[in-house]
Amino acid sequence: MSGPTSVEDTKALLKATLRQFEDFPAKGILFEDILPIFKKPHVFQGLIDAIKHQVETNFSTPESKPDVVVGLDARGFLFGPTLALQLGAAFVPVRKKGKVPGPTVEAEFVKEYGKDVFVMQADAIEPGQKVIIVDDIIATGGSAKAAGQLVNMLGGKILEYVFILELDFLHGRDQLDAPVYTLLSGQPEKLGS
Ligand SMILES: O=P(O)(O)OC[C@H]1O[C@H](OP(=O)(O)OP(=O)(O)O)[C@H](O)[C@@H]1O
Numbered sequence: 194m195s196g197p198t199s200v201e202d203t204k205a206l207l208k209a210t211l212r213q214f215e216d217f218p219a220k221g222i223l224f225e226d227i228l229p230i231f232k233k234p235h236v237f238q239g240l241i242d243a244i245k246h247q248v249e250t251n252f253s254t255p256e257s258k259p260d261v262v263v264g265l266d267a268r269g270f271l272f273g274p275t276l277a278l279q280l281g282a283a284f285v286p287v288r289k290k291g292k293v294p295g296p297t298v299e300a301e302f303v304k305e306y307g308k309d310v311f312v313m314q315a316d317a318i319e320p321g322q323k324v325i326i327v328d329d330i331i332a333t334g335g336s337a338k339a340a341g342q343l344v345n346m347l348g349g350k351i352l353e354y355v356f357i358l359e360l361d362f363l364h365g366r367d368q369l370d371a372p373v374y375t376l377l378s379g380q381p382e383k384l385g386s
């Protein structure tokens with residue numbers, strides 16, 4: 194079949210493309226592997242088209258259109274820049290500590306299997322710019338919350354958070370200060386359940 198794929202078809206394709214690995218990177222974690230998406234151009238294209246459609250539907254006027262897509266180091270970098278180009282928006286990376294020169298802002302966070310520090314260049318976002326924050330997965334929400342804190346520190350206005358997959362039993366979205374859009378949700382609460 195050729196031509197554009199519907200959002201429902203894209204969700205089914207994404208679900209069929211993700212892989213799970215038990216006990217990675219730590220015992221008890223069921224790891225959701227998104228990398229196979231990028232081996233299949235039609236699945237990657239469907240992902241971008243579905244998110245673009247959602248953003249353009251919800252923020253359709255020139256006044257509401259996003260100025261910036263913020264992507265989270267590292268897996269948010271795999272599709273954030275492509276999405277930004279498609280939306281006619283800038284791309285700004287949130288990086289892990291130790292990689293970014295010049296004046297920066299920082300936020301510490303705890304995630305499903307560890308803790309880290311996110312950093313953004315202090316001139317990356319202008320006050321009042323409208324921002325969409327993207328990442329592959331929301332688990333506890335610690336990473337996305339920290340990214341949101343950085344955007345807020347620079348005076349950006351967060352329109353929404355976008356994820357490919359939500360591990361909904363961890364209720365990560367409850368930590369976030371703007372609407373959340375995810376294409377897929379769900380995961381068994383415990384390995385083997
Ligand atoms: O909702 P949370 O509990 O914060 O977890 C979600 C985050 O964890 C993973 O990143 P990770 O830093 O592990 O790896 P990456 O560098 O490959 O993106 C994932 O890509 C999300 O960014």
Ligand SMILES: Nc1ncnc2[nH]cnc12
Binds near residue numbers: 223224225306
């Ligand atoms: N279970 C999981 N699989 C992949 N990435 C993750 N990031 C946080 N939890 C994750």
Ligand SMILES: [Mg+2]
Binds near residue numbers: 265266267269328336
């Ligand atoms: Mg990540």
